[in-house]
Amino acid sequence: EADIYQTPRYLVIGTGKKITLECSQTMGHDKMYWYQQDPGMELHLIHYSYGVNSTEKGDLSSESTVSRIRTEHFPLTLESARPSHTSQYLCASSEYNALAASTDTQYFGPGTRLTVL
């Protein structure tokens, strides 16, 4: 199982602030993901990366941006936070799983619960 870390776990900030949510994994996984999850709702993919210097937008339109300069690090940045950004942000990474022959198994970090006032 992957060791994947997110900081901060909880963040309350005012509108207009710039924030960066940190995500790091120590397993050397090539692929990393950011999901957004509202209470009682499904996870929505907002960004993913399949390696260093490669990032793509996911299904859900997001005003956030990501970078992947190092394999283990995949930070997410909001240039100007708004109340509509209030949500839980989950980071994940994946590796090829011999049991899951045709797809990767994703392992999740503990999440950052963001509240924008």
Place this chain on the structure above:
Amino acid sequence: GQNIDQPTEMTATEGAIVQINCTYQTSGFNGLFWYQQHAGEAPTFLSYNVLDGLEEKGRFSSFLSRSKGYSYLLLKELQMKDSASYLCAVSGSPLSGGYNKLIFGAGTRLAVHP
């Protein structure tokens, strides 16, 4: 379109058996995952099915029928710590980079009572 349906909430008694159903309609299929998510915590991987049939792993089993677009997660000998949300996720259409994205259901919140 792509859709995953599972019941919103279920309740069960400690020591009992519970079955959580999941139906899906996706544009591609490369397997189905079940994750457990305790409140405020990360989803943790429980099981993966890509072929029809039952996969057993201790107290948890997962079943898949690809022709029916149907899966279930079976939890036996329920314990209080099994109170959590259970997320059904289908590995579907490929993303760029050659891997498949996960499409998640909203989760089933299971409450286990003494």
